[in-house]
Amino acid sequence: xxxxxxxxxxxQLYSIxxxxxxxxxxxxxPRALAENVGPDSLIVLVLGSVLFLIxxxxxxRLVTKFPNKTxxxxxxxxLFKPMGTIxxxxxxxxxxxxxxxxxxxxxxxxxxxxxxxxxxEVIIISxxxxxxxxxxxxxxxxxxxxxxxxxxxxxxxxFVMLVAIPDLDFTYFLPILKTPLPKIIKTVPQIFFSFIGFxxxxxxxxxxxxxxxxxxAAIKSILFISSVYFVFxxxxxxxxxxxxxxxxxxxxxxxxxxxxxxxxxxxxxxAVIMATWLLSIFMSVAxxxxxxxxxxxxxxxxxxxxxxxxxxxxLVYILSLIPKNIVEVYExxxxxxxxxxxxxxxIIPIFLLFISFLKRKxxxxxxxxx
Amino acid sequence: xxxxxKLFNTQEDTQNKINMxxxxxxxxxxxxxxxxxxxxxxxxxxxxxxxxxLKFATVYAEGLADKIIVNEYVLKNLMILARITExxxxxxxxxxxxxxxxxVLSVSDxxxxxxxxxVVNNVLSGETVLxxxxxDKAIVIASKGWPMRGISEPETDTVIRGxxxxxxxxxxxxxxxxxxxxxxxxxxxxxxxxxxxxxxxVAVLFIxxxxxxxxxxxxxxxxxxxxxxxxxxxxxxxxxxxDNWRSPFxxxxxxxxxxxxxxxxxxxxxxxxVDNTPxxxxxxxxxxxxxxxxxxxxxRVLITSIIRFLRYTAMLISVILPALYVxxxxxxxxxxxxxxxxxxxxxxxxxPFPAVIEALIMxxxxxxxxxxxxxxxxxxxxxxxxxxxxxxxxxxxxxGIVSSLMIIVVAITAISSYSNPNYSFAISFRMLRFTxxxxxxxxxxxGLMLAILITLIHLxxxxxxxxxxxxxxxxxxxxxxxxxxxxxxPLHKMKGRPQFIAKEDKDRLMNKFSRDNLKRGEDNNG
Numbered sequence: 030x031x032x033x034x035x036x037x038x039x040x041q042l043y044s045i046x047x048x049x050x051x052x053x054x055x056x057x058x059p060r061a062l063a064e065n066v067g068p069d070s071l072i073v074l075v076l077g078s079v080l081f082l083i084x085x086x087x088x089x090r091l092v093t094k095f096p097n098k099t100x101x102x103x104x105x106x107x108l109f110k111p112m113g114t115i116x117x118x119x120x121x122x123x124x125x126x127x128x129x130x131x132x133x134x135x136x137x138x139x140x141x142x143x144x145x146x147x148x149x150e151v152i153i154i155s156x157x158x159x160x161x162x163x164x165x166x167x168x169x170x171x172x173x174x175x176x177x178x179x180x181x182x183x184x185x186x187x188f189v190m191l192v193a194i195p196d197l198d199f200t201y202f203l204p205i206l207k208t209p210l211p212k213i214i215k216t217v218p219q220i221f222f223s224f225i226g227f228x229x230x231x232x233x234x235x236x237x238x239x240x241x242x243x244x245x246a247a248i249k250s251i252l253f254i255s256s257v258y259f260v261f262x263x264x265x266x267x268x269x270x271x272x273x274x275x276x277x278x279x280x281x282x283x284x285x286x287x288x289x290x291x292x293x294x295x296x297x298x299x300a301v302i303m304a305t306w307l308l309s310i311f312m313s314v315a316x317x318x319x320x321x322x323x324x325x326x327x328x329x330x331x332x333x334x335x336x337x338x339x340x341x342x343x344l345v346y347i348l349s350l351i352p353k354n355i356v357e358v359y360e361x362x363x364x365x366x367x368x369x370x371x372x373x374x375x376i377i378p379i380f381l382l383f384i385s386f387l388k389r390k391x392x393x394x395x396x397x398x399x
Numbered sequence: 400x401x402x403x404x405k406l407f408n409t410q411e412d413t414q415n416k417i418n419m420x421x422x423x424x425x426x427x428x429x430x431x432x433x434x435x436x437x438x439x440x441x442x443x444x445x446x447x448x449x450x451x452x453l454k455f456a457t458v459y460a461e462g463l464a465d466k467i468i469v470n471e472y473v474l475k476n477l478m479i480l481a482r483i484t485e486x487x488x489x490x491x492x493x494x495x496x497x498x499x500x501x502x503v504l505s506v507s508d509x510x511x512x513x514x515x516x517x518v519v520n521n522v523l524s525g526e527t528v529l530x531x532x533x534x535d536k537a538i539v540i541a542s543k544g545w546p547m548r549g550i551s552e553p554e555t556d557t558v559i560r561g562x563x564x565x566x567x568x569x570x571x572x573x574x575x576x577x578x579x580x581x582x583x584x585x586x587x588x589x590x591x592x593x594x595x596x597x598x599x600x601v602a603v604l605f606i607x608x609x610x611x612x613x614x615x616x617x618x619x620x621x622x623x624x625x626x627x628x629x630x631x632x633x634x635x636x637x638x639x640x641x642d643n644w645r646s647p648f649x650x651x652x653x654x655x656x657x658x659x660x661x662x663x664x665x666x667x668x669x670x671x672x673v674d675n676t677p678x679x680x681x682x683x684x685x686x687x688x689x690x691x692x693x694x695x696x697x698x699r700v701l702i703t704s705i706i707r708f709l710r711y712t713a714m715l716i717s718v719i720l721p722a723l724y725v726x727x728x729x730x731x732x733x734x735x736x737x738x739x740x741x742x743x744x745x746x747x748x749x750x751p752f753p754a755v756i757e758a759l760i761m762x763x764x765x766x767x768x769x770x771x772x773x774x775x776x777x778x779x780x781x782x783x784x785x786x787x788x789x790x791x792x793x794x795x796x797x798x799g800i801v802s803s804l805m806i807i808v809v810a811i812t813a814i815s816s817y818s819n820p821n822y823s824f825a826i827s828f829r830m831l832r833f834t835x836x837x838x839x840x841x842x843x844x845x846g847l848m849l850a851i852l853i854t855l856i857h858l859x860x861x862x863x864x865x866x867x868x869x870x871x872x873x874x875x876x877x878x879x880x881x882x883x884x885x886x887x888x889p890l891h892k893m894k895g896r897p898q899f900i901a902k903e904d905k906d907r908l909m910n911k912f913s914r915d916n917l918k919r920g921e922d923n924n925g
Contacts, residue, residue, distance in 0.1 A: 143845045155842065159849050159856075166860040173859035173873035179768065244509060300731045303776065304848045 037217065038385065041172035042233060045316055046250035048175045048182065052313035053134045054223035054257055056279045056306075058274045059265040063274040068201065068273075069208045074262055076213070077220030082248070085227060088378045089247040090151035094385065100231045101327050103329075104377075107385045116377060117328050120228070124321040125345070126223055126365065128314055131360050132156065133349040135310050142282060142303050153349055156311070157342055163315045164322060164338045168236050171319055175312055180311035183257065186285070186302055190264045193288050193391035197267040211392040218367055221374065223258060226285075226313055227251075228374045232320045258288035406619055407589045407603070417515040423454050423532035426515070429529075430458060433519055447477050453495065454532040458518070463525035465544025472505045473527065473540060496534050504529075521600060543571070547921050551574070551678070553655035555822055558694045565655045566677040573672045573679065574724030577604060580661035585609075593621065593636070597629035601636065604660065604670040611895070614683055614864050618669050633673040633680050639731030642862055647827040650863040652684040661899050667901035683863035683900070685870050687884050690714065692820035695887055704886035710818055711885055717816035718828050721758045722835035722847050724808045728754040730843030747802045749782070757801050761809040762833065764791070769813075790905050795844065870899040885890050 037045075062070035095103045100120055105113025123275055136153045144152060163171060230247060265280045268287070276281045287301040319334075322341060326334040352358045427442065439461045447453040455477060459469060481503055500509060512518065513536045518528050525543035529872050534601070541871045550572065566573045574588050586609040598711050605615055621640040630636060636643065637651045654660060655677050660670045663681040668791065668922040671680040681688075690710055695703045695883045704924030727734050735743065750757060768787040772780040787811075796803045812832070819825035831854060838850035861868035871880030880898050895901075 038874065043618070072913060139845055144843055147842065151842070152845065155846075155849060159852055162853060165855045170856065173867060173869060174856060175853060176873045177869065297731075297734050300734050300844050304844045307845065307848050308852065363699040 035168060035236055036238045036363065037172040037189040037233070037236045038170060039237055039239050039246040041176055042230070042237055042243065043246040043250050043253075044179045045172055045233060045312075046230060046246065047253050048309055048312035048317040049226040049229060049311070050224055050250070050254050051183070051257060051301075052226070052310045053138075054076075054132045054225065055261050056138065056281045058220075058223050059262045059274050059280045060277055061219045062216065062262060063266060063271045063280075065219065066208045066213060067271050068203060069206060069213065070266055071202060071259065071263055072206065073208075073213055074220060074255070074259060075214050077217045078258070080217060081221060081255075082223050082251045083380075084375055085247050085251050086244075087232075087382060088228065088230060088374070091378050091382045091385075092230055092284065093240060093243055094382070096141065096240055097235060099235050099327055100325070101324070103231075104381055107381050107388065114328055117324050119377075120373060121280070121321050121324040121328065121371055122318045124229075124324070125341070126348075126369070128317045128321060129345055129348040130358060130362050130365065131310065131314055131317075132345060133352055134316070134362070135307075136349070137355040138279060138282065138303070143300055150350065154290050154346060157346055158315075160311065160315045160318050161338050161342055162320045165335050168233070168319065168323075171315060175316075178308045178312055182307075182312075185305045187257075187260065189285055189288050189298060189302055190260060192290050193264055193268055193284065197264060198270070199267050199271050200265075201203065201266055202263075218371060219363075222362070222367075222370060224251075224254070225370050225374070226317060228378070229316055229320045231378065232323060240319075242262050255276070282333070305321050401585060403607070406616065407591060415516055419513055419515050419518075419535045419537065421533055421535050421732060423456060424532055426530050426537075427456055429515060430518065433515070434522070438824075442473070445474065445478055449482055449529055455844040456530045457527055458522050458530065459527040459542065460522055460525060460908060463523075463545050464527050464542040468506060468540070468542040468544065469527050473529065474589055479806075483653075484665050489646065496531060496536075499597070500538055504538070504540065505767075506540050506542075510539045512539055513537070519568045523587050524598070524600075535811060547572070555654045556654055556659065556693060556820070558656075558692075558697070560697045561693050562656070562658050564657055566672070566679055567676060568675050570602060570672055570674040573677075574602055576657035577660050577670070577672075581606065581664060586664070593622065593625050593627070594630045595626070595628050597631070599630040600674040601630070602672045604664060604666075604672060609667045609901055610663065610669060611900050612900050614667075614866070614900070615669055617678070617864050618671070618682060622671075625856075628743075629706050630673060632676045633671065633678045636671060636673055637680055641886070642864065646857065646861055647830050648686070648691070648858070648861065648868070649821070649823040649827065650682075650684055650861065650868065652681040652689060652821065653678045653771035653823065654681060656681075656693055662693075662696070665797075665907070667897050683866040684868075685863065685866065685899075686858065686868055687871070689821045690819070691883065696890070700887060700889045705712075707887055708885055710820070713815035713818040714828065717812055717825075718831055719835060719847065719851070720812050720815070721762060721808055721832060722839035722850075723844075725754045725758050725836055726843045726847050743802070743804055746804050750802050752799070753840070754805075755836060757805050758809070758836050758840075759803055759833070761801055762812075762836065765809055765813055766829065866899060871897070 035321070062073060077228070089368065090175075091103065099104065099117070101113040101115075101117035104116040132153055135156065136149045139152050140147065140149050149386045163174065198384070227250075230243075234240070234243055259282055265284050266274050268284055269277070269280060277283045282299065282303065285302045286297065288298065290298050317339070318341070322334045322337045325337050331337070352361065417429075420429070423444075427444070431442070440458065441461050442456060442458050444454065445458040457469060457473060469500070477499070483498075497727050500511070512521070518530075518537055518539075520529055520541045525542040525545060527542040529538040529540060531537070547569050548567050548892075550564050550567055552563045555566075565575060566576065578586065578588070583606065587605055587607050589603045591601050591603070593601045603615075603619065603622070618640070622636070625634070625636070625639050627639070633653060637649075637653065641650045642649065654662075660672075660679050660681060664670060669682055671682070673680075690707070692710075695707060701897050726909075730741055747754075752760070764787070768783065771787070772783050774780075775783055792806050795801050796806060814826050816829060819828065835847060835850050838846035840846075842849065857868050859867075859873065867873055871884065879895055883897075891908065891914060895905050896907055898905070
């Protein structure tokens with residue numbers, strides 16, 4: 030089958046995208062929504078998802094337009110040579126920082142819900158070593174892992190959500206559309222933050238074998254992700270109400286905690302769900318880590334990303350321990366999401382697409398004239 | 400030379416050729432030199448013809464060659480019958496050797512060779528070699544016939560419903576057992592010799608037109624590159640050609656059952672049968688293939704689907720149950736229902752060790768018992784099981800060294816691990832269990848998840864002869880390949896061969912067959 034160690038199928042790309050995007054973001058998302066737009070959370074969520082779908086289609090257009098090119102060559106091609114390295118480095122930093130933040134947030138969650146007495150350093154370092162092991166085994170292995178992990182991580186959580194259904198009160202979502210419009214517009218980037226990770230398609234498109242299906246994979250993954258987000262947010266807010274959701278750090282985790290699965294052997298399933306959710310967070314980190322090392326190896330023009338993965342490990346570890354507490358992590362995440370991610374996901378790809386479009390047009394025009 | 404002959408052709412056969420001399424004395428002298436101090440080689444010189452002018456000699460290895468064939472059909476024909484018929488001397492003078500070959504020896508399998516090295520090889524593999532005076536060729540008479548074990552029921556892959564035949568130690572018998580299940584001219588058996596000294600016969604079995612050529616090429620290439628003095632068991636070959644020796648998981652399936660080999664060949668896989676061992680190798684192997692038991696296809700579909708599901712669950716239990724128990728006791732006691740938690744606490748009262756140590760002790764003791772049970776002869780082995788399991792376990796609980804709940808956990812684990820149909824697969828899980836327990840002891844549920852993740856990453860990385868080990872779970876491309884995984888769909892729904900292996904001739908069951916047709920036939924009859 031795929032003997033070459035650098036080829037993935039578009040169906041595997043779909044799994045990678047879903048497992049990468051779904052991760053840490055959703056755990057706090059209902060809080061952010063409830064804080065900002067209250068009862069209109071779901072409407073804003075749908076709005077944000079639709080907007081993001083449009084962005085995703087644009088990004089995807091860029092990927093299919095430049096076959097067998099990473100973002101470095103794309104931007105070098107569209108703009109000029111040093112720009113490729115600069116933009117590539119920008120993406121590297123962006124991925125590195127988002128990896129660091131996710132790792133830290135993950136460490137905090139694990140410490141809070143699974144291992145109360147274990148130092149966070151132990152949790153982070155053991156997690157990172159596993160990530161590096163996965164990164165070193167290559168993209169094909171990561172792709173296969175994503176396909177297996179997707180059902181393993183999402184379905185237990187969804188199952189627990191189902192159990193919570195009898196206690197739901199959907200009147201919390203009333204009245205509809207009472208939030209002022211500027212607030213809604215301000216909240217949409219918050220939703221974009223939850224889609225961070227999607228920009229890896231810019232790099233992973235490079236590996237896909239059946240390129241014509243990339244579009245389908247992109248659309249399918251966005252639809253799946255947003256429906257998972259929708260279900261999670263709807264059930265969390267309907268269970269706790271707006272006022273309570275606002276004050277919970279990770280409302281979704283609290284939801285897992287509050288659910289009593291009837292007739293099971295275990296009393297508190299939240300530890301099990303958190304353990305399976307760990308798989309999803311692992312994928313987010315592993316993929317962005319992989320893409321970061323891949324970009325770095327491209328910038329440095331070295332063929333082996335294996336050693337680079339080890340080289341970055343201490344950096345990620347030290348950076349992840351810098352924030353003093355989880356509040357700082359989330360403050361930084363918000364700023365980061367607002368400025369950097371929007372640039373990386375939204376502005377740069379569309380700018381590149383626009384320029385390449387203009388270039389092609391002018392070329393055509395020149396041909397016609399000449 | 401056709402494709403397969405080229406593929407299997409080895410250069411060295413023709414390299415160290417020693418041409419035979421014309422004189423019988425000379426040839427015998429050289430043979431005796433080459434086989435000096437081999438007292439099991441029998442040389443018999445005799446004269447043929449009415450006037451006893453033609454000098455012949457037979458050479459064979461005692462114990463390997465069937466003496467009856469040599470005596471009755473070679474020596475008797477040449478020495479006595481040839482004299483009685485008194486052929487016209489003049490008419491046969493020129494073609495005496497041809498005549499002997501075609502008209503005298505009443506043996507079905509003959510071949511002519513002119514290489515002294517080949518003579519030695521043939522003698523040592525049990526054939527009888529007939530040497531002539533004044534001729535530089537020898538005739539090899541197939542006379543392999545050593546005492547061998549009869550075909551009996553395999554010990555490892557036992558079934559309730561299914562064939563009772565198992566492979567034996569003789570290659571020819573084994574290939575015949577498979578041939579009986581695939582009477583197709585496309586079913587090929589290519590033989591090669593591996594081992595500088597042992598010169599073990601190794602047969603590569605495949606069905607032309609179904610087999611995945613990439614896999615076959617890899618297999619033959621790897622087999623050819625083996626340079627070793629002796630192959631004693633197929634395990635040698637397995638370890639020399641497998642992809643990753645560090646992996647705890649077997650990447651080659653070994654079986655004693657001919658129908659399992661036949662089924663694998665029908666799926667487009669390749670089988671290797673090695674002389675002197677009843678264990679054939681099937682490759683490539685996937686994770687899923689190792690969970691399938693022979694019987695799954697012989698019994699009716701509903702029950703086998705349930706059993707298949709049960710087996711997957713048992714596999715999961717056999718790996719993670721003790722680790723899960725340790726993690727819950729040590730790190731997440733809140734997960735256990737209150738009443739049970741109180742009971743466990745009471746039960747563990749006075750146990751001096753933490754749960755991890757307790758689990759490791761008990762699992763270690765269990766492995767010890769298992770090993771002792773295998774090494775001891777049959778009836779005593781069973782006794783060890785009873786003494787170890789019942790007496791020791793009960794005594795340990797009474798003494799307060801381990802809690803009785805831990806005994807239950809360990810026992811469930813052991814039973815689950817026995818339900819795995821493949822022995823080498825089951826032992827790899829036994830190995831993993833210990834690392835999982837330790838991971839759970841250090842970092843609780845989180846550690847267990849990390850250990851599972853590392854195993855998963857490793858499994859995703861693993862390939863068996865170019866086929867990803869976790870096929871078909873790692874693709875979404877088609878649901879067809881999932882028909883024989885967690886459940887087994889009815890045979891009439893399994894129309895194709897596994898897509899990740901078979902590249903040509905993908906249909907097993909022709910589209911003509913459908914259940915409706917069966918019913919229609921019924922109507923016609925009625």
